[in-house]
Amino acid sequence: MISVKQISKSFGSTFAVNQVSFEVLEGESLILLGTSGCGKTTTLKMINRLIVPDSGEITIHGKKIYEEKPEILRRNIGYVLQNNGLFPHYTVAENIAIVPKLLNWDNKKITSRINEIIEKLHLPESYLAMFPSELSGGQQQRVGLARALVTDPSILLMDEPFGALDNVTRSSIRKEFKALEELKRKTMVMVTHDIHEAFELADRICLMDKGEIIQIGTPKELLYQPVNKFSEDFLASEKLSLAFKVASLNDIWDFLPASDHETPNIISSTENVWDAMEKLQTQSRLGIKNESGDQKNIDFDQLTAAFSQYQKNPVS
């Protein structure tokens, strides 16, 4: 668990971060969202002491981060950068092995763990002997992720991890990312300026502006209970597509018609409406199963109709 209390940081006369406080629960993913220059990166870097705050206090698992050596702290926190920061003079395998080596793992353990992690991240073994410059941007980003995850740290910090990728690669890698078993248990703080990315990946979003927190809450809270005009305006242009993303099939369950046309394509009712709509682009019907084992089989029109019903009075 990460607890950030009243931290501030200024560079010269600009307040990069001003009196910021938040908590990230065990296994939760918090996303710092905001326009460029609002202080997200600065906030993130204070958590692993790449930047020293002017005031305030940060604790991890109840322990003040300034009580141990920064190297020790950082070796136990995964960190992913926008420009991946891979060592150009190290092979992929050596890049991934950096932190394990710093932690003095033996070679056998390192090798087996590297093989495990690259398989999970869909990186072929043939990449291991290559240098980063021989890989595409998306592949490099995966290696960067593998490097951060190889020691299975309980905390992961990510600064615009998909920022340098083109849109197509970006959304596909994001999907994979979301599905990664390896990440489900992690306490994560991630920085992005991409609203959709935030809504797809966050348990909670921390909306920032000019170094201050505007609102912290779940995606639904941000969408349906904006605390002020800034919050509302920030999401206004994307409001409809975000609504599809924050509504789960459970939310609209009651509005879906019961039907007996069985279909082999079944998804869980915890999925969101957006994903279900995407699936119905390529197939005519979709089966939805909820936790108690009930199943409803629907087509695209039935789905959108149910969603409109729900939108009249969304619960958050």
Next chain:
Amino acid sequence: MSENQQSLWQFMIEQSDKLLNQTLQHLGLTFISLFFAVLIGLPLGILIARKQKLSGSVLAFAGILQTIPSIALLGFMIPLLGIGAKPAIVALLIYALLPIIRNTYTGIVGVDPSVREAAKAMGMSAKQILFKVELPLAMPVILAGIRTATVINVGVATLASYIAAGGLGEFIFGGISLNNTNMILAGAIPAAILAIVLDGLLALIQNLNFKKLRKILIVVPVAILILSGLYLLPKAYGNSLTAGFTPEFMGRQDGDLGLKSVYGLKINTIVISDAVMYKAAFEKELDVISGYSTDGRLKAFDLTILKDDKLIFPPYYAAPIVRESSLKKFPELESVLNLLAGKITDAVMTDLNYKTDQLHQSPEKVAKDFLVSQNLFKVSKNSKGGIVRIGSKIFGEQYILAEMYKMLIQGNTNYQVATKTGLGGTKICFDALVNDQIDFYPEYTGTGLLVLLQPNAEFAKKIAHDKNQTYQYVKDEFKKKYQIKWLTPIGFNNSYALMMRRKQSKDLGVYTITDLKQYLDNNK
């Protein structure tokens, strides 16, 4: 041309022992100094990359060091470090420093900040970041600096022979003094090849990818160390006294060769420039040197001349030598130059030299004082006539003579004067005269005979000891061959002479060259 090439080849074969020695010394000098330059430059480069406030002043300082003329730098080294390897290595190291510091700094500062940040974020310590990230990534740039430094060092190391540190400069400068093209080329060509080959090798290494670079990087320091060791190989010191001879003296029949063949003198010899030789003798770095009999430093450093009892040093009477075309162009020139004829004896010249070299009076003042004392001085007419171009070699006596001639011409004629003093050795000066770059310069009969005309050895030997025969011969031959006229000699005889510290000469009872040989034979 083909004849010339062949004889160069023959020369190199003939001198292959010396050539190999010099090449090894040259490589050794280059790499010892490079080794120390890396040892100092690399940490300094790292330091200023860390504390960038220092970078401006450190780079500027290293830059200034590099602009000191090499000869001057070598000169500064003598009082501090004496002669030989030490000062040469330090001087070379100073030249190599700038490219190494600068490239280390640039290389480290140029490391992608996101890579450095990633290293830090993963928990690397400052030391680990330096050795595992910054230095390896900066390595191609650092190697480029080492490459530049190596090429500079191969070049500057040719000057090491000035202070008795050996290297290919022995041939190059010996050849220039002796007007021996083969000798110059035998030094210059290997030096050029060394520079090209080392540059090429380092370029190869520099352009390797990271994978190969990593392996090579272990080899490079080892190679530098081994090559440094080469310098130590050729040293084999023999007997008790050490002689320091100029490169010119080394190659001459009336120099070292004559000492060996006529006297049978075997002395441990190092090659050194005239500029530092006397001082080195005074400071007991050397015991016997090959000086000039009118040199002011003889007086200053209390040296004494060993009598040439077998007469191997031919007379070197000084006289202005003038282009005949210039004498036509400037009809009054000859009579004005002859105003000095017979006016300066050996003792007078030694004294004049002493005043410039040791009392640090300007050649101008010394020249004027002398002319005034001889009632020859006239105030310059400041005329606007044709320009007479006076040349001189690069040592004090010639400067004084050039000044005297300048004053005489300006005071007695309507010509203007341009002086081109400091034209290096005999060859450079003489070429300038032949090619109409200057109108005249003071030359010595012995030099004219043995260096410029080079008649067959038999004949040279016959006439070399008679001052009149020599003068007549060079006068006739220069007129025939070059249309250059020898005017009347000035009076003094600035011949070669072997010298020792006066006290040592007395202590050892060595007053003649034959005494010296006997002393050496008895004290092996």
